[in-house]
Amino acid sequence: MKNILIIDDEINICTLLSKFLGKHGFDVDTTMTGNAALKMMKEKNYDLVLCDYRLKDTDGAQLLQDIRQINPSTIVIIITGYTDVRVAVEMVKNGAYDYLSKPLYPDEILNLVHKAFAHKESEQERQAVRPVESGSEPEVRETLLSRNQNDKNDKYVYGESEGAKELFRQIRLVAPTDYSVIIFGETGTGKESVAHLIHHHSKRNSQPFVALDCGSLSKELAASELFGHEKGAFTGAINTKIGAFEQAQGGTLFLDEISNLSYDIQVALLRVLQEKVIRRVGSLKEIPVDVRIIVASNEKLSESVQRGKFREDLFHRFNEFTIYIPPLRERREDLPLFTTAFVNQVEKELDKSCGKISPEVWECFRQYNWPGNIRELKNVIRRACLLTPEMEDITMSALPLEMKESFSQTPDEIPISGELAILSNDNDLKTVALQAEYNKIINVLKEVKYNKTKAAQVLNIDRKTLYNKLRLLNINY
Numbered sequence: 175m176k177n178i179l180i181i182d183d184e185i186n187i188c189t190l191l192s193k194f195l196g197k198h199g200f201d202v203d204t205t206m207t208g209n210a211a212l213k214m215m216k217e218k219n220y221d222l223v224l225c226d227y228r229l230k231d232t233d234g235a236q237l238l239q240d241i242r243q244i245n246p247s248t249i250v251i252i253i254t255g256y257t258d259v260r261v262a263v264e265m266v267k268n269g270a271y272d273y274l275s276k277p278l279y280p281d282e283i284l285n286l287v288h289k290a291f292a293h294k295e296s297e298q299e300r301q302a303v304r305p306v307e308s309g310s311e312p313e314v315r316e317t318l319l320s321r322n323q324n325d326k327n328d329k330y331v332y333g334e335s336e337g338a339k340e341l342f343r344q345i346r347l348v349a350p351t352d353y354s355v356i357i358f359g360e361t362g363t364g365k366e367s368v369a370h371l372i373h374h375h376s377k378r379n380s381q382p383f384v385a386l387d388c389g390s391l392s393k394e395l396a397a398s399e400l401f402g403h404e405k406g407a408f409t410g411a412i413n414t415k416i417g418a419f420e421q422a423q424g425g426t427l428f429l430d431e432i433s434n435l436s437y438d439i440q441v442a443l444l445r446v447l448q449e450k451v452i453r454r455v456g457s458l459k460e461i462p463v464d465v466r467i468i469v470a471s472n473e474k475l476s477e478s479v480q481r482g483k484f485r486e487d488l489f490h491r492f493n494e495f496t497i498y499i500p501p502l503r504e505r506r507e508d509l510p511l512f513t514t515a516f517v518n519q520v521e522k523e524l525d526k527s528c529g530k531i532s533p534e535v536w537e538c539f540r541q542y543n544w545p546g547n548i549r550e551l552k553n554v555i556r557r558a559c560l561l562t563p564e565m566e567d568i569t570m571s572a573l574p575l576e577m578k579e580s581f582s583q584t585p586d587e588i589p590i591s592g593e594l595a596i597l598s599n600d601n602d603l604k605t606v607a608l609q610a611e612y613n614k615i616i617n618v619l620k621e622v623k624y625n626k627t628k629a630a631q632v633l634n635i636d637r638k639t640l641y642n643k644l645r646l647l648n649i650n651y
C-alpha cells in the first residue's frame with residue numbers, strides 16, 4: 175500500500191483529503207506543520223507528500239528542500255492558493271512533481287496522484303541499479319529505448335505563428351547534424367519536447383534518448399547520475415550504476431536546467447566532451463562514449479557565463495547551435511491549435527466527449543499571461559475537461575481561480591477561493607453538512623455583494639462567528 179503524507183494547516187482539509195485518499199486505497203497520515211512533517215518523514219518512509227505551500231511554520235519551498243534531503247525519492251505535490259501559481263511553477267522546476275491550485279477537486283487529486291506514481295515507476299525502471307555483468311548493457315539500452323517511445327504518446331503540436339514556423343525551420347536544420355544544441359525558453363515552453371523532436375529526426379533515432387534534469391540533482395548525486403559509479407564507491411553505492419552518458423550511448427543525452435550544475439561537475443563534463451571518455455565514480459577505467467548533447471536552460475546561458483555561474487569554455491562547447499522557444503503569450507495565434515489538440519488528447523485519456531469551449535473562455539485564454547506556458551495550458555484543459563460533464567460546453571467555472579481573477583471582472587464577480595469546493599461527492603454526514611454550510615455562505619455573500627455585516631445578519635449569526643466560519647471553510651475574497 176502506498177503511503178501519503180498530507181501537510182496542511184487547515185484541519186478539515188487534512189481530514190477530508192485523508193478520508194478521500196484512504197477510500198481509494200492509500201495509507202494516509204496528516205499533519206498541520208512543516209516541523210512535524212519532517213519528524214514524521216524521518217521515522218516513516220512516505221511515497222508521496224501533498225503539501226500546502228503556505229504553512230504556519232515554514233513555506234513549501236523550504237519544506238521541499240528539506241524533504242528532498244530526507245528522502246529524495248518521495249514525490250512532492252504542492253497545493254497552492256490562486257496567487258501562488260508562479261511560485262508553484264518555480265517549485266516544479268526545483269523538483270516538486272506538480273502542483274494543484276485551489277479549490278481542490280477529488281478527481282483531479284486522484285488523477286494526479288495516480289499519474290505521479292505511474293511516472294515514478296517508469297523512472298525507477300529506467301534508473302534501475304543493475305550490477306554490470308558482461309552482456310547486460312544492451313538490455314539497459316533497450317529498456318530506455320522503449321520507455322522513450324512510450325513517453326512520446328502525446329502528439330507534438332507544431333503551431334502556425336511566425337515564432338512557431340521559425341522554431342521548426344531551426345529544428346529541421348539542426349536535427350540531421352551532430353551539432354550540440356542549446357535550447358532556451360521559459361518553463362513549460364516545450365524544451366524537452368523539442369529535444370525529443372531533434373533526436374527523432376536525427377540519424378541517432380534508433381538509439382536511446384536519455385533526459386536528465388540537472389535542476390533537481392544535488393552536488394553529490396550529479397557525478398554518479400551523469401557518469402555512473404562502481405559498487406562501494408561511496409556509502410550507499412550498493413551496486414554498480416550506469417550513468418546517463420553510458421545509457422545514452424550512440425544516441426542523444428538531454429541535460430535540462432544545465433546552468434544548475436556545480437562548478438566541479440562542469441569541469442568534469444568539459445573533460446568528457448573533449449576526450450569523449452567517461453570514468454564511473456570510483457573507477458579509473460576509461461569508457462569511450464559517443465553521445466550527442468542537447469542542453470536546455472530557462473535563463474540565457476551567455477548571461478550565466480557573464481555572472482560567473484557557468485564556465486565559458488563549456489558554454490562554447492555546447493553552443494554549436496542555439497534554439498529559442500518563444501513563450502505562449504508571444505504566440506497566442508497558436509492557442510486554438512494547442513487547445514484543440516489537448517482536448518482531443520484528454521478525450522482519449524478519459525474516454526469522454528467534451529463539449530465546446532465557450533467564447534468567454536477563449537477570450538480569457540487570449541488575455542491570460544500563461545506563466546507556465548504550454549504545460550499550464552495542458553493542465554488547464556485537463557482540469558476543465560475533467561470538471562465539465564460529458565458533452566457540456568467548457569465555461570469559466572471550470573478554470574482555475576488565478577485565470578478567472580486575471581480575466582476582466584465586473585464588481586459582482588469577486589472571486590472567492592476555498593478548498594471545500596472539493597467535497598460535493600462525499601457521502602460522509604459531517605462533510606455534507608460542511609459543504610451545505612459552505613454553499614449557503616457563498617450564496618449569501620454573493621446576494622449581499624460581499625458585505626460581511628449584512629451576510630452575518632442574513633445568516634442569523636454574529637460577525638465573529640461568520641469570520642470564524644470563513645476561516646474554517648477557507649473562504650477568501
Ligand SMILES: Nc1ncnc2c1ncn2[C@@H]1O[C@H](COP(=O)(O)OP(=O)(O)OP(=O)(O)O)[C@@H](O)[C@H]1O
Binds near residue numbers: 328329330364552
Ligand atoms: N508543441 C507541443 N505540442 C504538444 N505538447 C507540448 C508541446 N510543447 C510542450 N508540450 C507539453 O507541455 C508539457 C511541458 O513540456 P516540456 O517538458 O517539453 O517543457 P520544458 O520547457 O522542458 O519544461 P521545463 O522548463 O519545466 O523543463 C509536456 O507535457 C509536453 O508534452
